[in-house]
Amino acid sequence: MARERTGRTGMRVAAFVASPIVVLLVLFVGPMVVILATSFVRSSITGAGGLTLENYLTALRDPLYVKVLGKTALIATLSMLTMLAIAIPLGYLLAFRAGRAELPLLLLLVLSDELNPIVKVYAWRMLLGRRGLINDALMALGLISRPIDALLFSDVAVVIVLSVSWITYTTIPIYASMKAIDPNLLEAAGDLGAGLVTTFRKLIIPLAAPGIFVSLILVYIPLFSEFATPALVGGTSGYMIGNVVQEQILELGNWGVGSALSVVLLLLSGLLALVSYRLSRLHRVGVAT
Amino acid sequence: MIGSRSEPAPTELGGEVAVRAASAAAAVGWRARVAAWARVAFLNGVLLILYGPLVLLVVFSFNDSIIIALPFRGATLRWYEQALANARLLEALRNSILVALGVTPVCLLLGTLAAFGITRFRYRLRGAVAGLVGAPLVVPWLLIGVGALLFFNRLRIPLSLRTVAIMHVVCTFPLVAAIVSARLARFDPSQEEAALDLGARPREVLRYIVIPQLAPALAASAIFAFSWSFNNFEVSFFTSGFELTFPLWVFSTLRHAQNLPVVNAISTLVSAVQVVAVVVAWRLASRGRTRREEVAVEILGG
Structure with missing residues (x-):
């Protein structure tokens, strides 16, 4: 009987999950396996074939790529820190202090994410360009005599635009975990004489930590693989590893090196996801005890 | 205040x-x-x-100048006329809309199936299934795009709007699964069981219990899936071959050119439609619920 029942459950589960699983195994896992395989095969342009580590050595020995990797980590980290600095207070205000403005503000936050990302990057390019509106305005006001070139085609521009692009995904999980905090706790902390800083450090941040780790997974990881934003506003100093991958694959046809760099990015993503996940688990246990 | x-x-x-x-x-x-x-x-x-x-x-x-700079030189609609007369742009827009229209129902189906499979049963591989369904939401789209390009090439499948649509499904239906799972997790399966016990046929359970309960989540999912596909740049960039979608048109127009008022005009039109769509989705998701926590939870499902 029991076996029959588990057998039937198995059939019913299969009826639901079979098609999504097959789709993902073929079209998601499949391509990842092909990247992995391509990264270990000698470039087909030279016609040699055979297994090799050459692609990895080329990718990781080239000082340019190593420098770009470092730059990518810097840009991603600075963007992430900028977003956390905005998202933590924003999540707090939305969850506890916005009153009737809470839902309209959330709607505006979600809406800004649903608008076309390339259009948003373009809107910032209009502002930041050499002849962009910020330079124009500053010059018209007589504050500067020549346009500030650093605004566009720089790492600063990339950090600004990436931070704006990903702020929704950073804020929503943090807001959600703060929303789960009992407001009475905050009141109690206030009554016991804790200032805002203490309340944040001892109460809000620890309790909202799971949300912070979720936003790290959702945002910090994809930041490493950005290439549209740096291509449009980054210039040479805001050049990221995603741009190298895109160039190697699409422009140079150098699939081996492109794949090797992709695998490096994939491993990095996995590592970051694992660390964030472990930290969030550890943290939950820590809070519970 | x-x-x-x-x-x-x-x-x-x-x-x-x-x-x-x-x-x-x-x-x-x-x-x-x-x-x-x-x-x-x-x-x-x-x-x-x-x-x-x-x-x-x-x-x-609306500025009557080819250069995007202050001061404002008077209002004009000519950038809109130019945009709507641009054959390549119109084709890109049409492609994006067609792809999104094809992708959305497939995502709803696959996402809902996955959501039921993950939330309604207890079995050994459940964690693995949930992990696999969630993975495309974590793996960067650049890597999914690169992988798909190499994958289709390996299989000698030529790149076209079809490959774009297929890959949009792969990276979008997990979002639908997340939204629908969040909804399913908050509605009691005993309603379905009770209906079955009382002699309802599975189709009737679906029609009278499940679909009404899921309707708001499905409506929200449909609009999110459509806009994820419509907005997708990274995956389309690697899988479109010689075809253009709207984000690809904007990118290729701006990549080596100055800022152009035509791009402003078409972006304004597209954004206006998106604003209306998201507000409608919001209304649908929050319909019948008065407590704002609940509405917020519904949105956070996505």
């Missing part, structure tokens, strides 16, 4: 104590006012950063 302001009225206290209490209360009131002001300023600052550039983009779509 937020927080209480209490005016001190310590007339009955005597002498020095009254003065001290009054000044303390005044200090608290003053502080609360500064804090309230700071909160409003911060929220407005965030909104300005999110929407300020887009407002300027709209303003300059």
